[in-house]
Amino acid sequence: MPDPAVASVDLAGIRVAFGGNVVLDGVDLAVGRGFTGLIGPNGAGKTTCLNVISGYLRPDGGTVRVTGEEVTGRPPHRIAALGVSRTFQSPRLVPNLSALSNVMVGAHRHFRHGHLAELFGLPSARREERRQEERARELLTTFGLGDVVERDAGSFPIGTQKIIEVARALLNDPAVALLDEPAAGLGAEDVERLVAGLTAWVTASDSAVLIIEHDLGLISRLCPQVAVLHFGRIIQFGRPDDVLHDPVVVEAYLGADFAVDG
Numbered sequence: 001m002p003d004p005a006v007a008s009v010d011l012a013g014i015r016v017a018f019g020g021n022v023v024l025d026g027v028d029l030a031v032g033r034g035f036t037g038l039i040g041p042n043g044a045g046k047t048t049c050l051n052v053i054s055g056y057l058r059p060d061g062g063t064v065r066v067t068g069e070e071v072t073g074r075p076p077h078r079i080a081a082l083g084v085s086r087t088f089q090s091p092r093l094v095p096n097l098s099a100l101s102n103v104m105v106g107a108h109r110h111f112r113h114g115h116l117a118e119l120f121g122l123p124s125a126r127r128e129e130r131r132q133e134e135r136a137r138e139l140l141t142t143f144g145l146g147d148v149v150e151r152d153a154g155s156f157p158i159g160t161q162k163i164i165e166v167a168r169a170l171l172n173d174p175a176v177a178l179l180d181e182p183a184a185g186l187g188a189e190d191v192e193r194l195v196a197g198l199t200a201w202v203t204a205s206d207s208a209v210l211i212i213e214h215d216l217g218l219i220s221r222l223c224p225q226v227a228v229l230h231f232g233r234i235i236q237f238g239r240p241d242d243v244l245h246d247p248v249v250v251e252a253y254l255g256a257d258f259a260v261d262g
């Protein structure tokens with residue numbers, strides 16, 4: 001497990017209850033550079049963890065640190081400003097904007113020049129925008145979408161829209177990217193596109209990427225480490241091979257029928 005002192009995300013004793021329903025019951029999780037998988041049965045509290053990290057939900061107890069800074073209870077835009085980006089289970093793209101423009105929406109917090117420079121179309125702001133466009137184009141190319149960047153996002157199948165949203169979350173190397181079931185609803189071709197894009201991207205990046213996913217094959221391929229959430233607690237953390245074959249995990253979460261190829 002990454003050293004919490006240097007981890008990009010460090011959750012300590014996170015507790016969340018909705019009325020009498022305790023959803024997170026003392027979650028400790030440290031996430032470092034590269035991919036970390038977060039798995040668990042439906043309703044285990046995985047998305048709730050992401051909501052706590054990204055500031056969409058204030059925990060009832062515990063602390064959240066991002067790159068060492070305590071951010072517990074801060075609103076989402078302030079946590080985003082520290083370099084935390086996220087996706088949602090259902091993609092939130094602007095359907096009548098191009099794929100390229102949708103990815104560039106993720107760029108705006110990084111613009112070095114102020115909103116006034118943008119508003120008045122100053123050369124510095126235009127140069128910055130061109131640089132961002134170039135990066136967005138490269139990123140979409142990494143995900144196999146280089147030929148269709150000008151197409152309206154809403155005209156793509158849902159799986160491709162999810163990949164565009166992942167690309168948006170990765171623009172400008174976020175310190176932390178939180179991906180909520182990026183492969184759900186994707187066809188085989190899009191899954192390969194996603195895996196290839198993420199693999200190529202992470203090798204050139206210092207970011208920490210936390211991926212919630214039910215596709216355990218994908219988790220095994222991408223993530224050197226995986227955490228298992230069960231009844232609001234992390235019950236196991238380690239290499240996928242070890243974790244997914246751990247009798248406690250198999251018994252508690254995956255059920256008797258569970259098997260991972262390889």
Ligand SMILES: Nc1ncnc2c1ncn2[C@@H]1O[C@H](COP(=O)(O)OP(=O)(O)OP(=O)(O)O)[C@@H](O)[C@H]1O
Nearest residue numbers: 018021023040041042043044045046047048049212
């Ligand atoms: N805003 C809310 N109000 C009340 N209950 C909530 C709220 N958000 C989540 N829950 C409940 O918290 C529990 C955990 O939900 P969460 O979405 O975090 O689970 P999950 O592990 O991401 O599940 P899935 O794999 O199905 O997406 C569920 O029982 C859910 O109904």
